[in-house]
Amino acid sequence: MKKKLVLIDGNSIAYRAFFALPLLNNDKGVHTNAVYGFTMMLMRIMEEEKPTHMLVAFDAGKTTFRHKTFSEYKGGRQKTPPELSEQFPFIRELLNAYGIPQYELENYEADDIIGTLSLLAEQEGFETRVISGDKDLTQLSSDKTTVNITRKGISEIEEYTPDHIKEKYGLTPGRIIDMKGLMGDASDNIPGVPGVGEKTAVKLLKEFNTLENLLDSIDQVSGKKLQEKLQEFKEQALMSKELATITREAPVEISLPEIEYKGYERENVLKIFKELNFNSLLDKLGAGEEEGIQEAEFEEISFEIPDEITDGLFADENAFYVEILDDNYHYADIIGFGLVNEKGNFFISPEKAYQSKAFKKWAEDETKKKTVYDAKASEVALRHRGIHLRGADFDLLLASYIINPSESSEDAAAVAKQHGFTNLQSDASFYGKGAKRSVPEEHKLAEHLVRKAAALDALREKLEAELKSNHQYELFTELEMPLSLVLADMEFQGVKLDLARLKKMEEEISEQLMQIETRIYDYSGESFNINSPKQLGVILFEKLGLPAAKKTKTGYSTSADVLEKLEAKHPIIKEILNYRQLGKLQSTYIEGLQKVVNPRTEKVHTRFNQALTQTGRLSSTDPNLQNIPIRLEEGRKIRQAFVPSEEGWVIFAADYSQIELRVLAHIAGDEKLVEAFQEGLDIHTKTAMEVFHVGADEVTSNMRRHAKAVNFGIVYGISDYGLSQSLGITRKEAGQFIDRYLESYPGVKEYMEDIVKDAKQKGYVSTLLQRRRYIPEITSRNFNLRSFAERTAMNTPIQGSAADIIKKAMIEMADRLKVEGLRARLLLQVHDELIFEAPEDEIQKLEKLVPEVMEHAVELKVPLVVDYSYGPTWFDAK
Template identity: 75%
Template structure:
């Protein structure tokens, strides 16, 4: 069997991935685009190459032996963006999960590790594949070693063999370093011979095989200027060749038999993917989970399957669990109940419970105290059967989330595991996954649900004590618990969607798409499949002759970033971009929303995730109503389909104005920020005045735009790289802008310094309402992990406090609507916005009480400000 070694240039691939993909964040605020791209590449390599041995090499530091030859080697490189730096530890975690060896060597580069190991492997009869984004490594190509170089994408690889190098350059592999010696390399700051580019270098090397032979035969070179340059920069050319030459006998301690690839560890990969939020990749590894055919053996427990509900099974205090198998409980039914109390352990089959008036009376009895898991889900599920849940005193899901929001909560078992309560299987293990998912028979199901109720009983006191110790009981009892039932009301109420209007929009979009098709065909001079990148590439680059910016294995790249760069080159491009945008609206938001219209209610019933984000913000899924596109006019129009549930009613929308900046002013006590808000100034204009040192009249729209970007960027811990990308300016300009901002607002600068110091002492940061976010990495010796934690420390109290304030406003608003005896209902929360439906006669009251309640949800050093609007649809209410 052929031994195959894959060697990966870790730093190069990570950089490629970072710059090839847009900045992505998971729900913990960690940037993940480099890790995601690296993962995509890794999985493709493992699938395509099926290596017997594999290693990822990393650069050990900024200084290498080459700096002794040339101190400016790799000089001039911009500092690694912190958004990338923070991802390297996760890339290393990824490699551990995949059981792939990694290695770095002080004073040497990854190239030297790869060069040394590839030579050893050749001598040992291996087939070798090298993967990098750096063409320097093509010098390692040989009959046994293929060098794959990533192009502009991350998984698009050009393979360099000796034959390919000959075909591409007309040179032998050995001449790659000579070519580099002559032309230099800007990315590594290798000078080469000024004025000699790739074409000239290749031409010279076809005449003179090496740099040395060329320099000894300068008199035979044609062209006086070229001769002069070669004569002047002789020593530099020799040095450049040396710098470009990869060392193949570096003191690498790794042995080939120590980097065998045993296959990845599925459980670890799945856990990491969940942690990073790689949902689409989870599906690719989920089927490969190695499960033990032998079921876990737990201590026996006694339980009773209830055949007829009697009052005698209930107590004054009960652990009560309701099982709904599907994640979307609006479309799934209850499959069983369990109750654990001082009278015993009980499983109640669904039909038995729901047909019982005794069960209904107990569930609705406020005096019968209940400990549950996910009160919101429990309440909504029971409501489908005409039962309202009362008497909830503890919710394990919410308590666990508040105690440590960084922990992923999949089910009760994941919480139990954290607290060493191991006598319970995870739902995936019990029910199976995917096509293998099924509900076991009554007795097995009964035991599983009873074990869940036992966890509720066992962990309540432990979690309650933990919250008390953390000063979070008020946050738990007064904010999150009441909010659960308000969210249950909102989810059950749902939002009416005018299906006919959506269908009409869909037809209109289809018509526009058809017209765009005709226009594109006309400009192309022929019909073709616009959705086929291959066919589109042929039209754009072969037929119309547009410059090909990026190529893939299958042809030309027609990705959005490529087309945007070509927009001014030909009229067809703007039509293609619009065609794609409208196509996505049609498939994702028109057809996608229609899919979620409930057949019984004609409404969409989104699920608000209350225990997911580390900042405390709510998120929305199935469908995500917080993410309906509004930048494109056609996207905004989708909101026209969201209408009141009753004829003649109106939609009323109210949102906080710049709440996070107001929270920043309060927390930082910055005098200028406080003054600006208290005087009702436009904060972005004020920032532009302070940063650019101009009067209000001198502030241009561009100045205000820059000020707005840095204002909101500061809230989210933006770096010079992030700001440069946002404003399309250089990192140097962005860095200067941030410096000027912090000079203008010293209170903000002091807050940032102080909160980091405080976090290092405590290990966590808190919101105004004591919501915590733990930051164990803030004292890490790893610079990247520490830097990310420091930025998180700065922005979490701001974002989290804003999230707490709007949650408080929702609770106060529900109470006020009830007090006023209004019919108006709260339908949605979209970040800083609350959306209601109400009869027209109540609008004047809402105009008074909604801002009043929202603006008094918190007592800050600056006023909270709320804007509102209303109309017959959500679209009209904005």
Template identity: 70%
Template structure:
């Protein structure tokens, strides 16, 4: 019979450790995910290494426990949980549910008590017991059958507390841990102990007397008069502290170890949650075939495989058209096939038939033949690479669905939308093609049926979606903003941006020279040659050869992460060079080599893909390459923009960007008199904020005051919390909280806006941008405080960020129209954050200087003026 093994995890403790060990991360919806990610990494390691037969995650049930009846100030010194962490517990529980791991909490008791009770019970029933926590209190449970793993500074680096380990580390038995806490106390739990008694003294007393009781009853035998006095004076406090530190191993729980059997995770549910949380790097671990659908038999569908284009298929004035491009990067992908559905029938058109037919090409390019599609931009660009100018698109299922519910952003298959609307006669791509390395194109009949079913879904759902857009007062947003924008983005993507490949190679060579020089410097300072990119070798050099203080250890040795090295910066000159070496190394690999990989062989340009239906705020993003993420803080990073140049001689790059657009939107929406006045008078808004918050005149605003004001200004836009502001400014949470209070007192209109938008979200279930884009926030009614708090912050910042996104989209459409009206050759190339980037002949510069700011500033009317700055030059770098 195989050995039974139960793993008991202290949920709150591990989540806290993960939160503070990792930088703040968030997914596309704005949900913070660093604690969940760290917890998941630890959980995956445990399942892999420990292979438990039984498992439980225990959580604290509330703020008060039976210990508060004994000592009201128990855990009284703890700061309020940061909202960025609180909001993650609900999703963490959902993840554990997907893993089929039981969770448990008990009113009036701590997770420690649940774990202690189960650990003792299981060890008596011949289980091997492993306890996982970040809290050393649990080490008192260690025995021959119970090992307690305590995380150190991170979450994957642990110490294994066994009786032998505790004896070696402290020289005492596990049960004496509570005596040690009784004497020295525990500041994290506000256990007082005996003032003046630290770990060293406590251990010395325990080795001599054994327990707190024996120590306080043998005071006259303790060496040192001062210590005797302390032990006498604080005798009751020492005994109380021991009681508080003692884990209750007889808690009235209603489960046993046998109830915690682990049969493995639900791979499909785990993948769904990973996708929602944005854990893309973890998805490959679950490619085990479980994602293949086992749908009920689909309804029969009769379709014609077209071998020769005939009139019937093309005579209708409107039809659904589906163009299948399976590869994600459709700039360099093959078209797998076409499907057309109209009133006369269902047609599958193989690619070789479609692209050889002049009749089909004319139909695709005929603006009078209305076409309903899925992802107009993708279809238009894919066909443009084949020399076909797709026209007549009047409906896009992807964009309509995205506007109606942006929380379903990132949709990659029409089947997802169809099933969501009750149209089930279509399968997902994964079910038909497979996933990852297993992906393959099926034979013609299977492929044709799959594409026809997708086109049929578009045809069937079009009127329903249009009606829903009308009902939501979002038809204008769809018809006047997103639809025309998709066609503009298609042109921008196909046009691409010229890259000076030679310049990139030169930059790469220069970076290589700098890296070689720095490597030589590092080796000289270290007194030995080693692989700087090897954390193991670097750790040995820094902490063994140079004897620098060890900040953190990992399973494989010393931690040499950036946060560790930054703490050592003043200890040795080698550290600063290593940090710079790493930054340049990333520029070389990610940006220089990365850009060279995506330069199109035929055009010498990069053809990025703009993600139009992804973010919940309406913001555009880009991929392959991500041109919105080119680093600008390092001088060497900024220089990468020198490689982006005009595609024609005697042309320039012209860049125009909105100045503080989100803060201007906030001023308009909140209608705060001070903010409005500041923008109307063209004041520096951060200086104005500092003046009002610190109650000083403009001349008395210091650079630090302005820096703090800037942080809180943008923090308000992105849903500020005292914890988030404290991290960005390097101040305490209390100071950050006071700063936010002063800000809201200074700008009461902002406070009123925050209160009213939360009320609006509660009444409607959603919030809106100025152009009627909605974001649904069902969590606003959650009984869970953490989820509700996150929802409230989302309600506050979405109208601001979303309206800013809508404005720049409107500016792009207006700008495209104006360029056409003026009969200019200038072309819109990129949209990056709040910036539009053009290329144009030098002869058109004077016209651009006039019309670009004019069009962008008039894109929408606000209570405060929109302001646009522009610059131009021989490269993107020179236009800044």
């Protein structure tokens, strides 16, 4: 079994969780928000990563060996709030309950423990994940170690691989410490070189590679002022680099076998959850079952299991629950149906349903209304059995999601409980989890599914009233419900993959890898396992005599950053780096896509998550087709494998141009912004003209770049700090730039001020189609939490409205294709783009029809503009 190590930066995650969540208390008055956030993150990690080894590292104290180098290291940090300090003992207690080892080391930081253990793990062939909120740890990234940095509190993760760091900074992970040496780090009070920011640091390192090379070549640096700064603060820069460097040779007295993760005792975890009043987490663990809550403790419910499925079971209005135990309903079997109507409560077994003409007739009868849970999943699962689900006019999952997207859940019991229906056991409790998961005997299953159908029946009226009260009933009935059927069609249809082309790509890369392998063996004079750091280290540093980093007990480091320093010293290094990059592309994408192809259809059938994001945007899983790599040329070529499913057809792609900026112009109603779009001007050039007070012919490419950054930044509620980081300018300059922008577009400024005031008063913001997002943190006393909430208030109406517009376009597009009698099919939605497959003889019609429908999906004060293209593959249609 592959060994996987997860290393967690305990202090960092605790701080992140504390400041991300509002203060919570248990019934004894103890603050629990940091423990709760930490627990949520732990549960997610264990579910997603499934580690074989695990450790949480903590800082041992305020003083470390770095203070001998610089006594002011980490000086100026605010004292830990007492509300957080009191939670650390509970976090440690939680880790003990979960059976997760924890470790701290006198005179060292958690970073050093993580750095040392991750290196040992690399040398032992482990796959390692580091979890932290501190970007300093990105220097540890390698082909075997991924550093996950928390964003937006702890709710989002940014994965730092060597490729991601290269794409983000243009540097290798090993150069992060050089960058810190130049720009410093205010959070750790690392001084760096005054006046050198991230952009300048990155530029200098791209040119000189290392800080030492740069400081040895100051006379070659362009700009006399910068030369003087570097000369003056030369020693400070070197010291800053030393402070930022994580030691990978800390005297850690815990070994990898000692941190093997063997799971946890459920009773121990339940005990601390109860102590901390984590009721929702108790439900997730099925605490009710642990406490002996059996069926009898729920209100009794009567039901029948009919021997034969006849017309007599069905009514004009029905609550109908389709149970698919596996998340991926394209490949899973339906295990039963719950039916509740005026005639009674029934359990229908799949075998009897499929043999019954009456069941198929009723399921496909549009006039027989059905209240369901997850109409899309139900339709797709039934369709794989040759049955279309029609007449589904209320979806409890979608209704609940619209009412409050922050409380979305896939578990019917959790959703029902949110709305006051408690006579239903959670799936985790009923079926069990992990290895213990199983389907009980028919009578118990029948009761569980009938209870689910009863929840649908009981809650429909209540949720309908709430949707109407919130002015969201139209959003539900005219957008999300019809969209679920469009998405079901897209999912069932799937996207054709040219397996021969993928196989050819695989063969081509395999051939390249073999050729590289041969060259590596020629250079080394012998064959060896290139993927073994231990064997590679011996070849490079003993046989070839290349300069090595310090040797540890387990061997030499051969991480990417170590190798890149040696690239000029021997041609074997370039070959090894290329070998690793091609190998990752091969395993992750070329082979990865082939694994998810349905062998019967030779297609991939992604699942669109319709009730997940708080902005209303769709996401895609199994596989995530919204995330096919496009920035690297090799990645873009993967789209060549996405082809039409029929001979003589092509792929047709259409996407909205700058839809979010157009939505901003409409919502803000700013005269100049509206006028610019109405006249078809280049909006970034127009903004540059306004901000810099120049004519169109005087706008330079740099001015336009700055204007573009602030245009899109405004959509996301960018701060002066964010813009300064994006453009590599000072915070003061960025602030002045934003001020000039808002002076130029006063309507945008007014919108931003008004939407924040509105959100503070109402507690939520709305899109053009009345989709809501609740933002309780907007009145928080915590500055960081409140600032993030204000930016969320500014951007959600824009992002959410753009999402609503493309959803509306999808529904109207599907309708028009039917009305026009076209064979063209909608295949994918990727951000602001729709992708179709169509016969070549329909392309002329699509060139007119698609832009016409998409551009008039919603009428704004400014025109919506759609660009389109087509070709034999998805790659060619871009």
